[in-house]
Amino acid sequence: xxxxxxxxxxxxxxxxxxxxxxxxxxxxxxxxxxxxxxxxxxxxxxxxxxxxxxxxxxxxxxxxxxxxxxxxxxxxxxxxxxxxxxxxxxxxxxxxxxxxxxxxxxxxxxxxxxxxxxxxxxxxxxxxxxxxxxxxxxxxxxxxxxxxxxxxxxxxxxxxxxxxxxxxxxxxxxxxxxxxxxxxxxxxxxxxxxxxxxxxxxxxxxxxxxxxxxxxxxxxxxxxxxxxxxxxxxxxxxxxxxxxxxxxxxxxxxxxxxxxxxxxxxxxxxxxxxxxxxxxxxxxxxxxxxxxxxxxxxxxxxxxxxxxxxxxxxxxxxxxxxxxxxxxxxxxxxxxxxxxxxxxxxxxxxxxxxxxxxxxxxxxxxxxxxxxxx
Amino acid sequence: xxxxxxxxxxxxxxxxxxxxxxxxxxxxxxxxxxxxxxxxxxxxxxxxxxxxxxxxxxxxxxxxxxxxxxxxxxxxxxxxxxxxxxxxxxxxxxxxxxxxxxxxxxxxxxxxxxxxxxxxxxxxxxxxxxxxxxxxxxxxxxxxxxxxxxxxxxxxxxxxxxxxxxxxxxxxxxxxxxxxxxxxxxxxxxxxxxxxxxxxxxxxxxxxxxxxxxxxxxxxxxxxxxxxxxxxxxxxxxxxxxxxxxxxxxxxxxxxxxxxxxxxxxxxxxxxxxxxxxxxxxxxxxxxxxxxxxxxxxxxxxxxxxxxxxxxxxxxxxxxxxxxxxxxxxxxxxxxxxxxxxxxxxxxxxxxxxxxxxxxxxxxxxxxxxxxxx
Numbered sequence: 001x002x003x004x005x006x007x008x009x010x011x012x013x014x015x016x017x018x019x020x021x022x023x024x025x026x027x028x029x030x031x032x033x034x035x036x037x038x039x040x041x042x043x044x045x046x047x048x049x050x051x052x053x054x055x056x057x058x059x060x061x062x063x064x065x066x067x068x069x070x071x072x073x074x075x076x077x078x079x080x081x082x083x084x085x086x087x088x089x090x091x092x093x094x095x096x097x098x099x100x101x102x103x104x105x106x107x108x109x110x111x112x113x114x115x116x117x118x119x120x121x122x123x124x125x126x127x128x129x130x131x132x133x134x135x136x137x138x139x140x141x142x143x144x145x146x147x148x149x150x151x152x153x154x155x156x157x158x159x160x161x162x163x164x165x166x167x168x169x170x171x172x173x174x175x176x177x178x179x180x181x182x183x184x185x186x187x188x189x190x191x192x193x194x195x196x197x198x199x200x201x202x203x204x205x206x207x208x209x210x211x212x213x214x215x216x217x218x219x220x221x222x223x224x225x226x227x228x229x230x231x232x233x234x235x236x237x238x239x240x241x242x243x244x245x246x247x248x249x250x251x252x253x254x255x256x257x258x259x260x261x262x263x264x265x266x267x268x269x270x271x272x273x274x275x276x277x278x279x280x281x282x283x284x285x286x287x288x289x290x291x292x293x294x295x296x297x298x299x300x301x302x303x304x305x306x307x308x309x310x311x312x313x314x315x316x317x318x319x320x321x322x323x324x325x326x327x328x329x330x331x332x333x334x335x336x337x338x339x340x341x342x343x344x345x346x347x348x349x350x351x352x353x354x355x356x357x358x359x360x361x362x363x364x365x366x367x368x369x370x371x372x373x374x
Numbered sequence: 375x376x377x378x379x380x381x382x383x384x385x386x387x388x389x390x391x392x393x394x395x396x397x398x399x400x401x402x403x404x405x406x407x408x409x410x411x412x413x414x415x416x417x418x419x420x421x422x423x424x425x426x427x428x429x430x431x432x433x434x435x436x437x438x439x440x441x442x443x444x445x446x447x448x449x450x451x452x453x454x455x456x457x458x459x460x461x462x463x464x465x466x467x468x469x470x471x472x473x474x475x476x477x478x479x480x481x482x483x484x485x486x487x488x489x490x491x492x493x494x495x496x497x498x499x500x501x502x503x504x505x506x507x508x509x510x511x512x513x514x515x516x517x518x519x520x521x522x523x524x525x526x527x528x529x530x531x532x533x534x535x536x537x538x539x540x541x542x543x544x545x546x547x548x549x550x551x552x553x554x555x556x557x558x559x560x561x562x563x564x565x566x567x568x569x570x571x572x573x574x575x576x577x578x579x580x581x582x583x584x585x586x587x588x589x590x591x592x593x594x595x596x597x598x599x600x601x602x603x604x605x606x607x608x609x610x611x612x613x614x615x616x617x618x619x620x621x622x623x624x625x626x627x628x629x630x631x632x633x634x635x636x637x638x639x640x641x642x643x644x645x646x647x648x649x650x651x652x653x654x655x656x657x658x659x660x661x662x663x664x665x666x667x668x669x670x671x672x673x674x675x676x677x678x679x680x681x682x683x684x685x686x687x688x689x690x691x692x693x694x695x696x697x698x699x700x701x702x703x704x705x706x707x708x709x710x711x712x713x714x715x716x717x718x719x720x721x722x723x724x725x726x727x728x729x730x731x732x733x734x735x736x737x738x739x740x741x742x743x744x745x746x747x748x
Contacts, residue, residue, distance in 0.1 A: 002483075002520035002733060007734060011424055011542075044530025045641030046664075046703065050385055051531045053734055055429055109376075116621035148707075157425045158741070267419030290420075329420065339408040359376060359452025360427055361383060363737010367519040368531070 001334040004364035006037065008110075009053060010064075012102030012327070014154040015292055017062035017080075018043055018053055018365060021105050022104065025065065032082075034088045036063045038367035042253045053365060058285060064099050068112055069125060070168070074111045077145050078103045079127040094250075097294025101162050102353035104135025105144040111360060112215055117129070120239050131195070136163040146359050147178065149177045153330030154291040159356040167297060170194025174338070176238040180308040191238050192303050196215035196295035197251050198282070199234035200228070200303060203258030210256055210279040211263035214288035214328050217281065218313065227254050239365040240345060253296055256315045257283040262373050265330045266290060276326040278315040292330040294353060295335045300325060301334040302348040377383060378738035379409065383485075384428060384438075385732045386476030388426070388528040388665055388703070391436035391454075392427055392739060393480050399439065407455075407464045407705060411436045412741035414457045421459050428457065432659060436457055438473050442486055443499060449487045452477045453501040469569070469625075470502040471668025475536050475729035478509025479518040483733060488514050502545065505569070510537040515701040520733050527667040527704030544568025545722035547713070550612040554682040558607045564684040565612050565741045566677050568722065570669035571625050572656070573608035574677060576684050577603070577632030584630055585637035586654040588662035588702050591655060601628050601657055627670055629656040630644040639704045640664060652678060652689040665703040668727060673710040674699060676722040 009018040018039055026032045039042070040061050041052020048056040055061065063081040079101060082091040098325040104122035107113050113122050122135040124213035138145055138160045148160035181190070192198040201211055208223065216221065231254035258282050260273035281295050282289045287363055292300075301323045304311040315323075325332045335352035382393040391415055400406045409416070414435050415426020422430040429435065435454040454467040454473060478496035481487050487496050496509040512519055512534045522534035550567040577584050583595065591597065605628035609621035631654050634647035656663045656670050666674075674685040675697045678685040684707070690696075697704045709726035 002517060004736070007735070009427070014424055018422060041530060046528055046530055047642075048528070048530070050434075050529045051390055051533070051732055052392060053383070060424075143376060146740055153426045154420055154422070156415060156420055156422070159425070269419075358425055359740050361381070361735055361737060361739045362378070363735060364522055365735045366733050 002366055003369040004366045007363070007365040008106060008359060009361040010099075010102040011155070011360060012100065012354045013152065013294060013357075015059040015062060015096060015098030015211050016055060016098070017064050017099045017102070019064045019066060021110070022065050022067035022366060034089050035324055035367045036081055036083055037088055037364045039063075039324040044085060049085060051270070054085070054174060056085065057153060058082065058085070059098065061095055062099055063090070064103065066103060066106060066296055074104065074123040074125040076107045076122065076212060077127050079362055090295055092128055095128045095131060095193070097298070097356070098124065098302070101164055102163055103136070104137040105241065105357045105359065108137050108139060108144045110210045113118070115142060117142075124193045129195070134165040134167070134245040136165070144359070145324075148356070150354070150356050153327055153332055154358050155356070159358050161354055162357050163354050165350060165352045165353060166298065167350055169348060169351060171219070172349060174299065174302040174346060174348050180306045180312070181310060182237060182239060184230060185192030187230060189230070190303050191234055192299040193238070195298055196253060196293060197229055197238060197240060198253045198255050198296045198299050200300065200310050201230060201254065201256050203256045203279070203314065205367070206256070208256045208258070209319060210281050211261050212264070214281070218336035219289045222241050224283070227256070228286065231283070242339070249285055252283050253271045253284055255280050255296060255300065257300070257311050259314050260316055260326055261337060263326065266328050269330065269340070271326060271331065275318050276331045278311060279326040280281055281328065288328070289358065291327040292325060297325055297332055298336070298348075298351045298353070301336040301351060302338055305336060305338040306346050349353070375739055377743040378740045381413070381737070381739040382480060383481060383735040384473075384476040384732060385529070385734060386474065387472030387526065387668060387729045389433040389436060389470060389472030390429060390734070391438050391470070391473045391476070391502060393438045393440060393476070395484070396439050404579045409741045410455055410457055410464050411462055413437075413739045416457050416459055417461050418459060419588040423459060423567070424703055426553050428459070430459065432456065432459070433472065436470055436473055437464070438470075438476060438477065440486065442727050448497040448506060450477065450481045450496065451499045453499050457668060461530070463631060466502055468503045469505060469669070471569070471672070474498075474500065474507055475509070475538055476731035478511040478536055482511050482513060482518045489516060491516075503569070505543045506541045506624040508539045508541070510539075518733070522730070524728070524730050526730050527701055527706055529730070533578065533732050535728055536573070537726060539724060539726045540569070540672065540723055543722060543725060546723060548673065548676045548680060548722050554680045554686070555684060556611060558604060558611060558748055559666050562606060562684050563608060564677050565603070565608055567612070569672055570627060570667060571614060572613060572627045572670045572673050573605055574684050575604060575628065575630050576672065577630045577653070577688065580630065580632045584632040584633050584655050587640070588655070591662045591728065598660070602628070602660065605657070613711070623659055627656050627658055629654050629670060629674065631674070631685050633688050634700055636689055637638070637700065640702050643704065645700060645705065650698040650705045651691050652685060652698040656704065663704070665701040666699060666706060669671035671699055671706055672710070672722075672725045672727070675710040675725060676712055679710060679712040680720050
């Protein structure tokens with residue numbers, strides 16, 4: 001008999017994932033991970049995950065496990081699992097900024113929170129990081145409406161707007177060193193730490209036109225390899241790796257920031273330099289990200305508030321508040337509140353991003369029982 | 375309230391699609407098409423279909439509508455809809471060879487046919503073409519097992535084997551002209567007609583090493599443009615277009631065939647020239663297909679049985695029976711029965727292919743009601 005388990009397939013931000021209630025799946029361990037791998041279609045030597053729900057890239061190979069919280073600080077807790085395409089591995093080391101936007105709508109539709117017509121604030125704890133996130137979820141006629149007029153970069157169509165507020169993500173540490181600016185190989189950089197470690201490089205110094213498309217950058221092997229070298233040097237400087245070769249691929253990321261210039265987004269729309277505050281291109285897993293990892297965007301917005309940082313120098317405006325990042329897919333808005341701590345050093349008190357989510361399918365997902373016992 | 379409709383998400387061959395019972399959806403027309411577009415996430419200026427169930431390419435942007443048949447020649451009838459990524463269009467002009475492999479398992483699991491333990495033969499009529507297809511579907515404990523040990527090119531993992539037999543597909547017409555071989559621009563070609571029009575070119579004559587990977591071929595703009603030119607010339611010769619510029623992109627395809635040589639498949643496996651009978655690379659929508667469109671493979675197998683054709687010359691063996699095609703993703707097996715008609719001209723009496731399918735998710739898919747009334 002086919003094996004199946006209740007699940008919901010959701011888009012959150014520019015990612016998609018399978019959402020499970022914790023009560024419906026086995027406890028953490030190999031059996032649980034096997035189900036996730038089989039459901040997503042991994043590992044796949046062809047890298048496409050045709051034999052499962054996955055989409056053949058890291059943004060589309062994710063699971064989220066949700067439960068009601070045991071304490072009263074939050075309503076729900078969620079754990080993100082990154083399902084590898086190439087190996088039988090589910091990685092729980094990081095939260096997913098994109099899918100975090102779908103947890104609130106999931107909680108609303110699944111009856112995990114008390115509803116308030118208009119906006120229901122779902123208080124969430126991410127179990128990968130411990131971060132507290134508040135999701136402002138639209139509610140109409142007792143449910144998440146699943147449709148609306150809010151569009152986000154990289155996603156076709158429009159849906160209901162979900163506003164996320166992160167409270168002191170990653171403990172609020174914006175920088176990895178005590179300096180707003182470091183010099184590595186003659187290039188000025190800012191070493192961002194939370195919520196995702198990122199080396200922010202000085203676009204004009206490395207003569208990098210951020211108006212280029214991801215494909216144009218990807219195909220320039222010279223710039224790609226020199227950026228990866230700089231990234232590895234940054235990893236060592238941040239003490240995330242003890243040598244260049246030991247720096248892992250997933251973290252830190254490297255991002256190039258530049259002052260705004262006119263460019264054409266991936267959907268063909270012309271974007272004026274007046275429409276955003278800073279231009280950014282982030283490399284993720286040796287490819288230019290088609291928009292920007294949300295956690296990198298949060299760090300960038302925070303770093304831009306710190307005088308003397310590279311983002312501070314590149315940005316058209318750098319006061320806390322609403323901050324607009326020009327990404328290959330369009331403009332992303334971030335709200336950021338940076339405060340000084342007891343010693344006067346700035347920390348990230350709160351960061352907000354407007355995103356959207358869509359419930360795509362609900363019911364049961366199937367997994368292969370034959371491999372379960374392996 | 376979110377709008378939803380019962381559906382099953384299935385893989386068939388190297389494609390995925392959303393399967394509907396005809397009873398659950400509106401009659402043919404704009405409302406039905408709107409639901410399909412919204413469910414898949416189309417149109418999407420970013421081409422990724424993140425806002426729906428689609429996978430951002432034509433093999434993963436499909437729907438299938440299934441109903442029990444009114445007559446006794448078949449058990450079920452099915453209609454394939456190709457959902458455009460870029461426009462609000464659902465195209466019903468062709469069957470899908472890949473998803474045809476999932477219709478039998480769908481019919482078994484949904485109780486649309488009388489079951490026989492072991493193998494249930496599901497007799498199907500494709501409503502796009504009128505073709506009759508018999509699916510030999512494994513049944514265990516009263517259901518399609520959804521797991522097994524049969525692997526197919528381009529798909530990770532293994533599933534239960536589903537054998538398809540097409541009876542006189544496309545009326546059995548193998549060639550578009552009365553000749554097994556034509557010469558276009560000095561190149562010998564065979565103009566295949568059914569089930570999918572394809573210009574088969576002579577690999578050695580155009581000095582085309584079919585051992586190249588799809589990426590290597592795609593990036594050679596000179597060969598890609600000359601092949602597309604040849605394809606358009608073939609379209610005019612076949613009377614599928616009245617001029618080169620009016621030849622549409624979807625049909626005919628163009629394929630390059632060569633004698634077998636050793637090569638490395640997309641999953642990194644070495645494949646020996648001894649393991650297959652003919653090498654083929656097919657261009658589809660201006661890209662090299664990662665395996666081969668199933669309908670092209672059927673035409674190729676049939677054309678190989680015709681003495682004097684280009685595939686006949688390229689193939690290591692060309693007698694009717696089991697026939698092995700070397701594709702970028704690995705070796706595909708096709709069974710073919712070619713017979714002479716009343717005037718002695720060969721026609722395709724029957725073609726069989728072993729494929730596999732997987733039920734991925736069952737339940738309800740969501741669509742956006744706001745656009746429905748538009």
